[in-house]
Amino acid sequence: MPIIVVEVMPKAEILDPQGKAVAGALTRLGYTDFSGVRMGKRFELTVDGPVTPEILAAVKVVADEILSNAVIEDVVSITELGA
Amino acid sequence: MPIIVVEVMPKAEILDPQGKAVAGALTRLGYTDFSGVRMGKRFELTVDGPVTPEILAAVKVVADEILSNAVIEDVVSITELGA
Amino acid sequence: MSTHVADTVENAIATPDKEQPYAALGLKPDEYAQIREILGRRPTSGELAMYSVMWSEHCSYKSSKMYLRQFGQKVTAKMKEKLMVGMGENAGVVDVGEGWAVTFKVESHNHPSYIEPFQGAATGVGGIVRDIISMGARPVAIMDQLRFGAIDHPDTARVVNGVVGGISFYGNCLGLPNIGGETYFDSVYQGNPLVNALSVGVLRHEDLHLANASGVGNKIVLFGARTGGDGIGGASILASDSFDAAGPTKRPAVQVGDPFAEKVLIECCLELYRLGLVEGIQDLGAAGISCATSELAANGDGGMIVHLEEVLLRDPTLTAEEILMSESQERMMAVVEPGKLDAFLAVVAKWDVETSVLGEVTDTGRLIIHHFGEEIVNVDPSTVAVDGPVYERPVAYPLWLDKLQADSASGLPRATTGEELREQVIRLVASPNLADKSFITDQYDYFVMGNTALSFPDDAGMIRVDEESGLGFAIATDANGRYCQLDPYAGAQLALAEAFRNVAVSGAVPVAVTDCLNFGSPENPEVMWQFKQAVEGLADGCLELEIPVTGGNVSFYNQTGDQPIFPTPVVGVLGIIDDVARRIPSAWQDEGNNIYLLGYTRDELDGSAWAGTIHDHLGGLPPVLDLSTEMDLASLLQGAAIESLVLSAHDLSDGGLAQALAESVMRFGVGARVWLNDIIERDGVDATAALFSESTARVLVSVDREDDVRFVGLCNARNYPVLRIGVTDQRGDEAVLDVQGQFVIPVSEIRERSNETLPKYFG
Amino acid sequence: MRIGVITFPGSLDERDAQRAVRLAGAEPVALWHGDHDIQNVDAIVLPGGFSYGDYLRAGSIASHAPIMAEVIDAANKGVPVLGICNGFQMLAEARLLPGAHTRNAHQHFIRRDQKLRVENNTTAWTTQFTLGEEIIIPLKNADGLYIADAETIKRIEGNGQVTFRYAGLNPNGSMNDIAGVSNERGNVVGLMPHPEHAVEPGFGPNTAVAMRSGLDGLKFFTSVIQSTLLAHA
């Protein structure tokens, strides 16, 4: 069955405590090549049938309104897996 | 500065309570085209200089040993943003 | 590095006619003119940023100041006895004995919590906790006072789950027990929920710290999280104006909280205090660096030089003005002696906290801020922080009030049969405001720290301060917006009395008060009248009870469109108990104890939960209050606690005796057999009033049969009305609440109806 | 008898764990995550909390702390180690214990007085319990769902490594109602509920007898004192 991937990241201006914690851990462990880490979410939505334009439109709405919080996050991509 | 994206998903056979909760919410809200949702993580690592093979090797180690827990998760991709 | 060209003092002198966006920053034309007069020139953009945030309603208290003065004026010698730090500091401090002190304060985060409920509420907890740290105390507890729109409104679940999730996330992650709060639903809060948070801290007397920058040459150090672009305009735009008036900002108005950073900051600060490395300290909340620098300077020797480029930034594109206004969370500013700076930096490094030295204390009387060598601010700090504008806003008696007060609930139809009464009891028990709040409180940790002697659903939260002696404090908060709508003076006093009573039933002695005054727009004369009445009521009430207001918070502009919320002054009362082992829980745990009702019941149903739930009615006058009776009741309960005469004590408030009985049987599943005849006969009321009246100064207690004579003797000796109204009955599956001659309800049924309401809407 | 309690940045219940050690009759020793020294203690407690905010995965960043090298070393030599809640998550992340944790099934943080069944009373931390005994221990966490692949579950069930099971109600969706597990040797035990919060009258969980009266947590600490004495005898 087709899978649609939605990716959500914290907005650039917004504090990302999770990314900050990971970045700190990497530095402490000696990985010093990275100047910053941000941590977001990746959703995989399995579609029951073929991926129609209607479904893609629905995914867009779902991504904006349910999978992300527009106040603090951006939807950075919506793609079909393997497509 | 270059950004490397690491994506981590719960293993297929492992229970994903967050994905399940999202799936439930979608169904309740009337989005019935999706037979399942899984939720993983997306990390963006900003690299200080050029992306050398050494840095890519370090990212691989970091992805496997820190950003993911092999007991329950898979690293599904490591890519350079925009590359 | 910032590419923005700073507006320097020199530039301001050279370009006196430059137009400045003061209105967009929330300043009125006359306020802008006043700033120009103070400076003798136009402000630089940095100065404008500072004045605008510091002169906002939220930071300057410009509409409320003239009323709040009463809290400092209506005081007796006794009220000052235990007060180590009163109004005006980050939080009040009370001497609780044995060398210990307690500091506490309640604050609002209403507007941010509507826009982004999770982060708004989370950062609300973070902010109040930093106030407590800045007094030199270890935070030991939090509470949350929440008011949401109608439970069945489509937007309410978003707000409830966000707010509760945010408080749970931040408070639990910080490791602070949540020991109580309030949850109310009413459509007046639909577009403007109230999210108040309270924190309590504990310190040894010698650890007291204040926010002042003294000692010329001492270093000004900023530490904690980096400064970012979040929350800019939060202070002036979010808190000073209603949402629809909010202008566009390019920076996000919301802030994201990082409780982990704050937890580390707490431990770091406590270690700094322990080692004596800090002379003065201030938390960064609303108005960020503007507030911290100007308040520290104004409260100290008056002068300070700051090099703004030393501020560690999360976002290098921030302009100087934005750095001054940023409300990034989890930051503190300390004043450190130069000789102790290395030791200070070592502690901060141990905790992995980022730090930078911004400048030092001077004797110039001026707060001077440089940005990359250029002077962008040169002000008298007290004109920013202390001597802001003060308004005597127009006040008008609301014309609708006479009609509302005339519309008493006493004429509403009453139940004529036991069966009807039973049904009403159940409806009240299941109503959103009286239903079980476990759905919320189960998300809060109260075990952490191992000192929680009482917490929800007890009437007060109680924390052990000293593990050896058992010394502790109790705290409860209350507010009844419905009563305040009917009469804000009486309503504020009723809230005070209920919180006072809730502390007293726990066995503690009430000693101090904090408050968070949530009101509509101060520019509405009717709202200003409500505010004036409520403050007067509270100040007069405190004077009569002889317990001081030690600090608090005012939140104006709480309205949806033109519709102000009910006036909602949240009142918190702190009490002391010598040994928490003598705490009194609010429900009975065993069979065969006697149940007594203390106090008289009058036919008082106006504004009650019964009128609201059964008849959708609000009108009339709130219950009569006699604070001297409340004091008698409190001292009676303390006597009983010292002699361990009562097994449980639960105050009667919303929903009256019926609700108190329901809560008492549900808690541990121990039923009760109760009779109303004696109340009805003695007090001349009917069964409806006996069950649902919200008369004040009443408490339900359970007493071991062995202590019966002594307990009744105690009440009689103090001339306090007491009636035996029942006995506790069997526990377990067969447990019932049997109100003899009226109805019988299985405890399981009460529990089910009470428990199902919140999960039904939010689960 | 000296029992070390490690403080990580974001640890919350370490003072409570120290109090529990004291009440059980041993001497608590405060250990610091950044040190490479466990000060020769006889047993180690990894306390609850939100180390590093638990932002990546609960316990994961702390599992890489400097002191963890010493903890792993000591554990492999047979020193008793108890991981409570976040400590359990760290031990799983460090692979000293099988399995992993993820978000509670209902997605909320939950705090409750939790009934547990003791499934193994031969580990270093459970000898004072009787097999099958039901105890009440406070539970409070957001990421408490115990999870492992089918093979691991089968193995630990077969080996008797499931030490505690949720009784009455599974509060978070944990597989096989698993609340706590041990390593094969039985010296390392981890569980989600907090025994250090059931050690002092007036401050523990509610029981059928009275509110806040539960003391079942004390036996974890008296067990390790007893098993250590036996081991040294």
Ligand SMILES: Nc1ncnc2c1ncn2[C@@H]1O[C@H](COP(=O)(O)OP(=O)(O)O)[C@@H](O)[C@H]1O
């Ligand atoms: N949001 C909340 N957070 C913490 N505790 C709460 C909250 N809402 C209600 N509670 C607790 O639930 C119990 C019942 O609340 P309420 O009926 O308002 O108490 P009271 O009538 O004594 O003021 C109290 O112990 C109170 O502290």
Ligand SMILES: [Mg+2]
């Ligand atoms: Mg009460």
